[in-house]
Amino acid sequence: MNSEKLTIRQMTLWFILYQLGSAFLVLPSNLASIAKQDAWISLLLVLAVQMLMIMVYAGIVKHLYGVPFEQYIQTLFGKLFGKLFLLLFTLMFPFLIMSLSLRDLGEYITTVIMPETPMEAIFVMMLGAVIYVVYCGVTTIGRAAEVLFFLVMALLVLGYLSLIPTAKVSNLLPVLEFGWKPIVHASLTTIAFPYIESVLFLYFTTQPDKWRNIVMKSSLFSGVLFMYVTLVVIAVLSQGVVSTLTFSSYFVVRTISFSDFFERFEVAVSVVWFIAIFFRLSLLMYVSVRGLAAVFQLENYRTLLIPLGLIAYVIAGVLWPNTAVLLTSYRIWPYYTMIFGIICPILIWTAGQIKRSAAS
Amino acid sequence: MNAFKRIGAVITAILIIIMFLSGCWNRRELNAISVVLAMGIDWVDNQYEITVQVSDPSQMSINRSTGQRSPAIIFSERAPTIFEAIRKITTKASRRMYLSHMRIVIIDEVVAERGIRNPLDFLFRDHEVRPDFYMAIAKGCSAKDILAFVTPMEVLPAMDLYKSLKVSEHAWAPTSAVNVVDMMQKLTKDGIDPVLTGITLIGNRKKGMKMDNVKQPASYAEYKYTGIGVLLDDRIVGWLNESKSKGYSYITNNVHNTVSHISCPNSKENFVIEVYKSKAKITPSIKNGNPFIKVELRSEANIGEYHCQADLADEQIFNQLQEAARQEQKKTLEDSIAYVQQKFGADIFGFGEYFHEKYPRQWQAWKMVWPEVFKNELKVEVIVKSELHNQYHSQAAKMKRGAARVVNMMILLLFLIGAYLQYRALLKRRAIRDIVISSCFLVVGVSLVLLKQFEVTLPSPMTGIETMFKPFETFVSKLLS
Amino acid sequence: MASSEFSPLLHANIERMKLIMGFSSDFIVRELVISNNRKTAIFYLDGMVDKNELQSGVITALLDRTPLDSVNLNVLREHVLDAGEVTPIRTVDAALEQIFSGSLLIMLDGEPEGLVVAMPGWEDRSITESKTQSVVRGPQDSFTETLRTNTTLVRRRVKDKRIRLITLKVGKMTKTDVAVMYMDGLANDKLVRQLIRRLQTSKQDRVLEGEYLEEILHEKKQWTIFPTIYNTDRPDTIAAGIMEGKVALFIDGTPFVIMTPAIFIDFIQSAEDYYQQPLYSTLIRLLRYAALAICLLVPSAYIALTTFHQDMLPTQLLLSLAAQREGVPLPAFIEALLMEGTFEILREAGIRMPRTIGQAVSIVGTIVIGQAAVEASIVSAAMVIIVAITAISSFVIPAYSMSIPIRIIRFLFMALSASFGIYGLMIGIIILVVHLSHLQSFGIPYLSPAAPFQANNQNDAIFRMPFWRSTQGQTKQDNSS
Structure with a gap:
């Protein structure tokens, strides 16, 4: 399993795409509905928290000594408890997020692009691509990320740089009108979605000494990008408008129109989102099958791809009956993920530390 | 011998050539026929007046000279029967009338009052006529007027009429696109009476028939489908207005998608619902010897526009809205049924047929007097169990269950094929453990898909998470606001 | 065959050889009597050996120059035969193999051995200009069949x-x-x-x-x-x-x-890139990548935009496309399939046709069919433009073997975007990229040096850096992998 290699560059690009794939479209609206025009400040807070968390994760990476994460858990907690922990963790965290992301994609396409297409068909197209790529292995995913990252960046630059002329700084004022509380509150969502999910990157520790740098770089990159997008979206549309829209990052590109020709390329944003969510899903799928393969001691994780894909397909369909429920879920989701993203890693780290001192 | 052979060959060749030459009895070059797109049937001077609208092909070609000639031509002729009238048209036109592409037939109100069975009979028998055209009744004007009228959107008026009826039936319930097969069926059954959509011209009719009609953005005259005409047997007896027509569409399961406004529970404003799925279930029963019908309507709707003051996210408010919507639907249905019962006694809803199916014996007794029974004895109870969804975007057709189910099955098949291929390869490598574990997961997946196929409501993992973590959320929200 | 060894008797060998060759008419056995009355025979395939050489170097030499005293194969080889490559041979199979590749076999009576003289002399095509990859500047020769x-x-x-x-x-x-x-x-x-x-x-x-x-x-x-x-x-x-x-x-x-x-970029590069100045070559390469994208994506993008995402077309463009489609009977996907299919037929016809007619076909095909199809409003003019652009772009790819998969995938993409619009197309592109990333050519990743990214090999991938900047002209690349 570990013979499959990823270069540092591939890993960084993959992680960036992973982080973009989650919240990119809904982020400005989510933030603006709580933190109003100061939404962008809460991203600073998010990044600060993320840096702290990376320290904890890097601590765990140090304990790993190059052993794969799923093996390490089993030596740390013992075979039985380790497996139990890994099974619950995999099913309740990466696998659930995968179904959730799949549903997000379906939600987006059926609301914005093709309302008449059944979501099932959308799921299966994407799942097909994801299963294929994970089947091909991480090396392939890394290479594909290298190729498609350029496309993503080009389209993002095209879409969001051309918004600058229409941005109004007055929309961002006054700064800190409502104090710090809403900013902190708003940042909770983004910490959970996608940053706390960095715990999953622990599965990619083939280069333990570079790991911290890779994750930091990708988090900073996506964080700055998020901040820029949020700033621009609010500056162009004003916070009142942004908080009523669901997919404001998409909507804002619709407002671009230069000389009646340079316009209507919101499709570019859709393309960015498709690519990003594809890489997000493939990471989640990879981590899920690897975790489960370790639990059941399979020789090859690829066997699990098709069954898990099928289950994810059904679960994505039943996650919530309609969009209204989705919004409340978004509000509660962070508290759930904190168990896996903050409490679990701290637990693992402490256990590792104790074991280490006991050994020495 | 050789000579015989040669003669034989020549004769065969000649025969083959003759066969090819004569093999075109039914051949008609496209430029030798006139394609009839619409037909109008009027009753004038005690004979039928048949009007056909044909396209002028020279005006349809890509390099047409605009404005010179009308793209559609109408011919009309009078005769005691329709067949004669159609044949007589050839005395006026250079090409044969070709009826296969007829899109719509407009019937005059007078003809409808005299009964539509006779005119239909011809259309049903003629081999050229395909039973896929729509029918409508000209209300307040003659069928000829409607066909002679120049429509603004499509170049060919007949196409305009056809498409408009088709689209409006789909997106706006109170019209009914009736094709000739439906019509014949309803005419031959005792327990159901047919309906026909009405069409009328509004505006300046004279000017509407000139090309000038479409030479400015607001046309002088336009057509409009209005309401549903109720037929008792094959004669028209009256018209339903818009809301009653909608009631009819609900009961006969003809609502694909429609929009209605409902007043807010606590304020003067309105909100609009978009019904995207509707199913009426009709159960007949006999109570104290009298027929009794239970109509149970289940529909699903979105909120399309919202002008009420109250907060939609509040569940209580939302339930009030849903209740208001249900009441509104119930009223529509009840009004519609009561009106038809009392005013016309024509069973356009087909309640009689339900009794026919369930109580064949009793039906024999009622059969001959059904209009009377329908009018005086039938009691109807309407139950509405509609659901409202809080969504701003149309979720309309995505809920098309049929499509989703087919997709579901195809997906299952695809995944199973994939799994089979993989297991075959694994078997060669003797990875038994892999196969067993993976097939366990596969069984879970397959059973989930099957449950989905049979529309079992599966519990969402999110519900559990929500109930567990709600307190945290409320606590933090309070802390930080 | 029981024994492959030659027998000492010449006539037995001759009989045996003739039998093996089935008395083929191009298998020539020339019997000679040289000095000392020694019988000798020359075996060869007519047309495979150089007749002039045979005459002067072998037959004349044998007859005129054979010394009188001792006649054996060694003497013949060392003193008599006037040819470059002469080797003794002991088995029939080996001898036959040589004969098939244009040698002649000399046998002496009484010796169980033969001499093989390589004297290939068949007709070949002379070196001509490259037919498949021509250049403006650069060497004009190409390989032949030899x-x-x-x-x-x-x-x-x-x-x-x-x-x-x-x-x-x-x-x-x-x-x-x-x-x-x-x-x-x-x-x-x-x-x-x-x-x-x-x-x-x-x-x-x-x-x-x-x-x-x-x-x-x-x-x-x-x-x-x-x-x-x-x-x-x-x-x-x-x-x-x-x-x-x-x-x-x-x-x-x-x-x-x-x-x-x-790897991938090898098929996008042309030999001429190195014979022109670097800036120009770089631009041309970019142009080629663009042509590749056009060939792959334009028909499917057109389908997706016109049938799914009309909102993404500029209004003016949308109106003019709509006007062209007015009266076109086919859905855009079928229209595109038809035209692309027609083009593939024309291309195939152009290749298979005798060269003199080929020219006429392509001109007739492109101009007449396209023009007529638009005038008959079977296809829209925009579609003809799309197909033409796609076709021309596919010729820009320098390696024919790369344009084949592109042409095939184009149809898959068209089907994807006809059913799922931009989303389907995007999934197609993702799968294509994944597939290419997964491919290897004998251990070298197909998409290198883009993925995995090799910073020091970028000089000659998309850009063509000047020789003094790149590794191409001076030092050699290391090829360890």
């Missing part, structure tokens, strides 16, 4: 002692000469060994063209329609490849030499 000529063309260009040439016979029936050429120390030894092993163990019974080998050379089966082996008839391209450490396979009987490993 193996030796081809290897010489490369040898002459690269006068380096490290060039190795290994010749094998492949194919049970054809016994085709296959020469493996590489640069010792630059080429990957493992790869060379692997290739030779695959060639030696191949069970192929015929090798008529490089494709027969391409399909058996891979160690691991990869399902792909993309070429992982390069083929060309340009000696300069092969010479350049060998200097980059690639391995070339020359196959006797075809002017196309295959070369491996071959």
Whole structure:
């Protein structure tokens, strides 16, 4: 399993795409509905928290000594408890997020692009691509990320740089009108979605000494990008408008129109989102099958791809009956993920530390 | 011998050539026929007046000279029967009338009052006529007027009429696109009476028939489908207005998608619902010897526009809205049924047929007097169990269950094929453990898909998470606001 | 055959040889009596040996110059025969093999041995201009059907002692000469060994063209329609490849030499890129990538935009497209399929037609069919433009073997975007990129140096850096992998 290699560059690009794939479209609206025009400040807070968390994760990476994460858990907690922990963790965290992301994609396409297409068909197209790529292995995913990252960046630059002329700084004022509380509150969502999910990157520790740098770089990159997008979206549309829209990052590109020709390329944003969510899903799928393969001691994780894909397909369909429920879920989701993203890693780290001192 | 052979060959060749030459009895070059797109049937001077609208092909070609000639031509002729009238048209036109592409037939109100069975009979028998055209009744004007009228959107008026009826039936319930097969069926059954959509011209009719009609953005005259005409047997007896027509569409399961406004529970404003799925279930029963019908309507709707003051996210408010919507639907249905019962006694809803199916014996007794029974004895109870969804975007057709189910099955098949291929390869490598574990997961997946196929409501993992973590959320929200 | 050894009796040998060859009319046995009344016979295949040489170097020599005293094969070989390559041979099979490749066999009565004189002299095509990859500036010669000529063309260009040439016979029936050429120390030894092993163990019974080998050379089966082996008839391209450490396979009987490993960018580059100035070549390369994208995406994007995402077209464009589609009876997808299909037929016809007619067909095809189809409003003018652009773009890709998969995938993309719009198209692109990332050509990732990214190899991927900046002109790239 570990013979499959990823270069540092591939890993960084993959992680960036992973982080973009989650919240990119809904982020400005989510933030603006709580933190109003100061939404962008809460991203600073998010990044600060993320840096702290990376320290904890890097601590765990140090304990790993190059052993794969799923093996390490089993030596740390013992075979039985380790497996139990890994099974619950995999099913309740990466696998659930995968179904959730799949549903997000379906939600987006059926609301914005093709309302008449059944979501099932959308799921299966994407799942097909994801299963294929994970089947091909991480090396392939890394290479594909290298190729498609350029496309993503080009389209993002095209879409969001051309918004600058229409941005109004007055929309961002006054700064800190409502104090710090809403900013902190708003940042909770983004910490959970996608940053706390960095715990999953622990599965990619083939280069333990570079790991911290890779994750930091990708988090900073996506964080700055998020901040820029949020700033621009609010500056162009004003916070009142942004908080009523669901997919404001998409909507804002619709407002671009230069000389009646340079316009209507919101499709570019859709393309960015498709690519990003594809890489997000493939990471989640990879981590899920690897975790489960370790639990059941399979020789090859690829066997699990098709069954898990099928289950994810059904679960994505039943996650919530309609969009209204989705919004409340978004509000509660962070508290759930904190168990896996903050409490679990701290637990693992402490256990590792104790074991280490006991050994020495 | 050789000579015989040669003669034989020549004769065969000649025969083959003759066969090819004569093999075109039914051949008609496209430029030798006139394609009839619409037909109008009027009753004038005690004979039928048949009007056909044909396209002028020279005006349809890509390099047409605009404005010179009308793209559609109408011919009309009078005769005691329709067949004669159609044949007589050839005395006026250079090409044969070709009826296969007829899109719509407009019937005059007078003809409808005299009964539509006779005119239909011809259309049903003629081999050229395909039973896929729509029918409508000209209300307040003659069928000829409607066909002679120049429509603004499509170049060919007949196409305009056809498409408009088709689209409006789909997106706006109170019209009914009736094709000739439906019509014949309803005419031959005792327990159901047919309906026909009405069409009328509004505006300046004279000017509407000139090309000038479409030479400015607001046309002088336009057509409009209005309401549903109720037929008792094959004669028209009256018209339903818009809301009653909608009631009819609900009961006969003809609502694909429609929009209605409902007043807010606590304020003067309105909100609009978009019904995207509707199913009426009709159960007949006999109570104290009298027929009794239970109509149970289940529909699903979105909120399309919202002008009420109250907060939609509040569940209580939302339930009030849903209740208001249900009441509104119930009223529509009840009004519609009561009106038809009392005013016309024509069973356009087909309640009689339900009794026919369930109580064949009793039906024999009622059969001959059904209009009377329908009018005086039938009691109807309407139950509405509609659901409202809080969504701003149309979720309309995505809920098309049929499509989703087919997709579901195809997906299952695809995944199973994939799994089979993989297991075959694994078997060669003797990875038994892999196969067993993976097939366990596969069984879970397959059973989930099957449950989905049979529309079992599966519990969402999110519900559990929500109930567990709600307190945290409320606590933090309070802390930080 | 019981024994493959020759018998000492000449007439027995002659009978046996004739029998083996089935008395074929082109198998010539010329019997001579030379000095000492020794009988001798010359065996050869008519047309395979040089007649003039045969006359002057063998027959005249044998008759005139044979010494009187001792006549044996050694004497003949050393003193009599006037030819370059003379070897003694002991078995019938070996002798036949030589005869098939244009040698003649001389046998003396009383000796169970023969002499094989290599004297190939069949008709070949002379070296002409490259038919498939022509350049404006650069060498104009191309390979021919003769193996030796081809290897010489490369040898002459690269006068380096490290060039190795290994010749094998492949194919049970054809016994085709296959020469493996590489640069010792630059080429990957493992790869060379692997290739030779695959060639030696191949069970192929015929090798008529490089494709027969391409399909058996891979160690691991990869399902792909993309070429992982390069083929060309340009000696300069092969010479350049060998200097980059690639391995070339020359196959006797075809002017196309295959070369491996071959990655994606190899198929996008043309030999002329290095014969023009760097800026121009870079621009042309970018143009080629654009053409590739056009060929792959434009028809499907057109379908997606016109049938799913009309909102993404500028209004003016939308209106003019709508006006063109007015009256077109086919859905856009079918329309595109029809036109692209027609174009593929025309292309195939253009290739297969006798050359003199070919020109006429393509002109008739493109102009007349396109024009007429638009005028008859069977297809819209925009679609004809799309198809024409796609077609022309597909010719821009320098390697024909790369334009084939692009053309096939184009149709898949069209189907995807006809059913899912931009989303389907995007999924298609993602799967394509994943597939290409997964592919390897003999251990080299197909998409390198873009993925995995190699910063020091970027000089010659998309851009063509000047020789003084790149590794191309001066030092050699290292090819370890």
